[in-house]
Amino acid sequence: MTAIRTAGRTTARTATWTNWAGDRTSHPTSVVRPRDEEEVVRAVRTATERGLTVRAVGSGHSFSDLVCTDGVMIDLSHMNRVLSVDEHHVTLQAGITLRELGPRNAEYGLSLENQGDIDAQTMAGALATATHGTGRAFGNLSSRVVGMRLVTADGTVRQLDRTTTPELLRAARVSLGALGIVTEVTVACVPAFALRRVDRPRPLDDVLAELDQLVDTHDHFEFFIWPYTRTAMTRTSTRTDDTPSPTPLWKRRLREEFTENTVLGALCRVGRRFPSLVPTVNATVARSMSESRVEDVAHRVYATTRKVKFTESEYAIPRRHCAEALTACLDLVERRHLAILFPFEVRFTASDDAYLSTAEGRETCYIAAHQYQGMDADPFFRAFEDVMATYGGRPHWGKRHTRTASDLRPLYPHWDDFAERRTELDPTGTFGNAHTRRVLGTHDEVVTR
């Protein structure tokens, strides 16, 4: 869905790049699509010699200006192979998408430990922003990385692993693309398993009253709540080693394609045209929710279809604040009569230790706010951010936020450790752009801090 229009792999003609949501555009000097690590090295060296900056792009599923550049854009979509499997450690080229990886892993009887709710992202792209799923016992995707290969600004290839370069790896696991180009990743996978997912509407008050129990007693628990309603759609997934009895495809299609995309899309268009009807539209959505079940191998259950376009902001807060923070979010929409047609999504993960992981050092609750495409998101997202800030919220690196390095530094105990590794690996800011300078600081600030 991401459009990259360019005349060829090494063209110097201006290309236009647009993200999935269609609201972020960039005009890189050139787009390079290497086929192997050597070509990545050559592209980075050439850019450095010409004094150009470099940004890697994955599947373009970030909602922010993270990949935008007027320098060289490196697209690793041709580097999408599984390279080796050693017991449960899988080494892959960084441009593989999670969708491509699922069936490849299954051939070896393996699975990713956990996933988010789509699988269009590339491995490197998902890691760079600390992409996560839900499940109290599971960290985000980057927590499973045990090794990486990284091309740095002078074209040197660094092999990072947990034994010989533990600190560099802690920095590179969640890097915002600011340390270099990741060419290979080794991920600790788990034996393949199946998931039984149950979606069930429940009164929000009941969900909040039983929240700890729901999160603690299920492998994966999350819920969605539409503003102006009090019915949450809960989603509970249970892991099993039994052979799954896959839900018929037509049944999933009917629900996901028709109800969750076609019908939702039509209702959203009505709400966008007549904003005063938004509470009625949301109430209609809440009333139409019903229980459903899906069972299949894990990678086919985690991934859902998202055809209705939206933009998103998401914050990670300490888990204990979940109920209070969510209540404040619903209040702010309803008090200000904001026209918000999409639900808040609430998920949970274990803490982990990548320097810039949004779950670093704390059990985390993620609250995501969405706005339908073509509707003004800024006032809502700004108010949402203010609420999240009161709970020590850390913004998702791939989603919309207005925070700067000075706001973020106090929220990350290892901020300066990351900054030092950034200076070491990218001393001249080759892998920066305006967005990374805002959220991570400029290179001068990093060096002199």
Ligand SMILES: Cc1cc2nc3c(=O)[nH]c(=O)nc-3n(C[C@H](O)[C@H](O)[C@H](O)COP(=O)(O)OP(=O)(O)OC[C@H]3O[C@@H](n4cnc5c(N)ncnc54)[C@H](O)[C@@H]3O)c2cc1C
């Ligand atoms: C519909 C939808 C659903 C989503 N669901 C979830 C979800 O469930 N959970 C969640 O946490 N997030 C979710 N996201 C956000 C998404 O997972 C992140 O934004 C992710 O980073 C996108 O991956 P990508 O491959 O598209 O990377 P891009 O958006 O293209 O790039 C992201 C970052 O990765 C860097 N990068 C890419 N490749 C490399 C490389 N080879 N070397 C170094 N840096 C690299 C880029 O420079 C950039 O900084 C969702 C987004 C959408 C649009």
